[in-house]
Amino acid sequence: MVNKHEDKMIQKARRKFVIGAxxxxxxxxxxxxxxxxxxxxxQVQRQQEETLQSLSVTGVKDEKNRKGYGRDFRxxxxxxxxxxxxxxxIGDRIFPDDxxxxxxxxxxxxxxxxxxxxxxxxxxxxxVMSDGTTDLRTRNTDAMTGEEAGELVAEIxxxxxxxxxxxxxxxxxxSNPDGATVVRLLDCTMDAKSLSDLxxxxxxxxxxxxxxxxxxxxxxxxxxxxxxxxxxxxxxxxITDAGHELKTxxxxxxxxxxxxxxxxxxxxxxxxxxxxxxxxxxxxNNLVSxxxxxxxxxxxxxxxxxxxxxxxxxxxxxxxxxxxxxKRLEADIEEGVNxxxxxxxxxxxxxxxxxxxxxxxxxxxxxxxxxxxxGRKVFFETENDWARxxxxxxxxxxxxxxxxxxxxxxxxxxxxxxGLGLAIARAAAEKNSASLTASETAEGRLRFxxxxxx
Numbered sequence: 001m002v003n004k005h006e007d008k009m010i011q012k013a014r015r016k017f018v019i020g021a022x023x024x025x026x027x028x029x030x031x032x033x034x035x036x037x038x039x040x041x042x043q044v045q046r047q048q049e050e051t052l053q054s055l056s057v058t059g060v061k062d063e064k065n066r067k068g069y070g071r072d073f074r075x076x077x078x079x080x081x082x083x084x085x086x087x088x089x090i091g092d093r094i095f096p097d098d099x100x101x102x103x104x105x106x107x108x109x110x111x112x113x114x115x116x117x118x119x120x121x122x123x124x125x126x127x128v129m130s131d132g133t134t135d136l137r138t139r140n141t142d143a144m145t146g147e148e149a150g151e152l153v154a155e156i157x158x159x160x161x162x163x164x165x166x167x168x169x170x171x172x173x174x175s176n177p178d179g180a181t182v183v184r185l186l187d188c189t190m191d192a193k194s195l196s197d198l199x200x201x202x203x204x205x206x207x208x209x210x211x212x213x214x215x216x217x218x219x220x221x222x223x224x225x226x227x228x229x230x231x232x233x234x235x236x237x238x239i240t241d242a243g244h245e246l247k248t249x250x251x252x253x254x255x256x257x258x259x260x261x262x263x264x265x266x267x268x269x270x271x272x273x274x275x276x277x278x279x280x281x282x283x284x285n286n287l288v289s290x291x292x293x294x295x296x297x298x299x300x301x302x303x304x305x306x307x308x309x310x311x312x313x314x315x316x317x318x319x320x321x322x323x324x325x326x327k328r329l330e331a332d333i334e335e336g337v338n339x340x341x342x343x344x345x346x347x348x349x350x351x352x353x354x355x356x357x358x359x360x361x362x363x364x365x366x367x368x369x370x371x372x373x374x375g376r377k378v379f380f381e382t383e384n385d386w387a388r389x390x391x392x393x394x395x396x397x398x399x400x401x402x403x404x405x406x407x408x409x410x411x412x413x414x415x416x417x418x419g420l421g422l423a424i425a426r427a428a429a430e431k432n433s434a435s436l437t438a439s440e441t442a443e444g445r446l447r448f449x450x451x452x453x454x
Contacts, residue, residue: 037195126152129180136149153183236291247281304339308333318358322365322367329369334371339454345432346428348425395438395440435450436450
């Protein structure tokens with residue numbers, strides 16, 4: 001049965017699940033949106049290329065049809081001056097009926113195909129004469145002036161490319177039978193707008209889909225992490241139950257060792273067994289204590305008390321312990337500081353931090369503890385030289401269970417810890433809405449800092 005409230009580890013796992021699943025969904029949607037837009041862009045470019053090629057090949061068949069195809073060039077062609085009946089009032093060529101055209105001309109018109117009919121108003125053909133002048137031919141007489149055509153062609157020829165884009169035009173550079181340079185352009189404004197609209201639509205749909213997926217993941221994340229929560233709950237209960245079950249046989253073994261000592265006298269084997277039983281008892285007590293810290297229904301009595309007095313008492317207790325270990329404990333404790341928390345667990349944290357400092361202090365063996373208040377925060381710190389056997393960037397791993405800085409030397413130096421003290425201290429701090437962190441000072445000393453609300 002899972003506790004009513006998820007503990008912080010489960011909440012952290014749930015957050016990671018939501019963030020990871022949402023990120024994966026966003027990445028998949030992003031790839032899909034990019035693929036759609038890239039494929040469509042390639043298709044449009046290929047269609048533009050094919051259209052230009054088609055219009056270039058099947059364009060106008062002879063000079064007469066070319067003049068009738070677009071702008072009014074009667075002033076430049078003396079043969080058309082007297083053919084006013086072939087032009088309407090706006091300068092467009094009037095073609096005769098199909099039955100008045102010979103078979104060859106009729107065939108030429110049919111071969112132009114649908115491309116010219118569909119794209120004729122967006123198609124421009126600019127011929128650069130040998131003297132540098134330009135001749136613009138287009139059906140849409142208002143789309144581009146001769147001056148604009150000349151400037152555009154100059155920029156295109158300056159680039160030296162046979163095909164490409166210039167502003168909103170796709171172009172192909174070629175030549176006619178007379179050797180003059182011919183630049184054929186297709187106005188791609190409509191295509192650009194179509195691609196822009198597609199991008200906006202796909203991005204909007206993608207973001208909306210990601211938002212829907214996020215909400216779905218958020219609502220289902222609790223069910224997704226439920227097996228993990230149940231597994232952790234079973235693990236906690238196992239540790240607690242096993243701890244209680246182990247206490248009885250350990251007590252029996254310790255009693256038997258005492259009886260053997262009385263019967264046989266001092267014996268190294270008996271003493272060794274008693275020492276290991278003591279270690280096992282301490283380990284079991286630590287595991288049970290840590291397991292209870294993790295349980296959400298553990299009751300803590302929060303009340304206001306003098307944390308300054310607690311720090312002084314802890315200093316008095318560990319000053320002699322430090323001296324017996326050949327080390328010196330110094331204190332800087334601000335008087336009259338009160339906090340609202342569980343007094344027993346706060347005292348336990350102080351004891352764990354000082355015990356840890358006494359065990360692992362290196363160098364001159366000077367250990368400093370400090371209690372001070374800054375605004376609405378109260379800080380308790382311990383500081384000591386250390387062997388730097390942990391990467392300073394990974395000091396937070398010291399709070400992991402069964403973690404010791406130097407495993408190879410701990411037992412040899414008599415530092416018989418189990419790597420549970422700091423884990424218990426952090427769990428106790430979190431229970432009191434406090435934070436416990438590790439850092440390295442500018443002088444290279446190891447510092448543990450607990451921050452509490454005043």
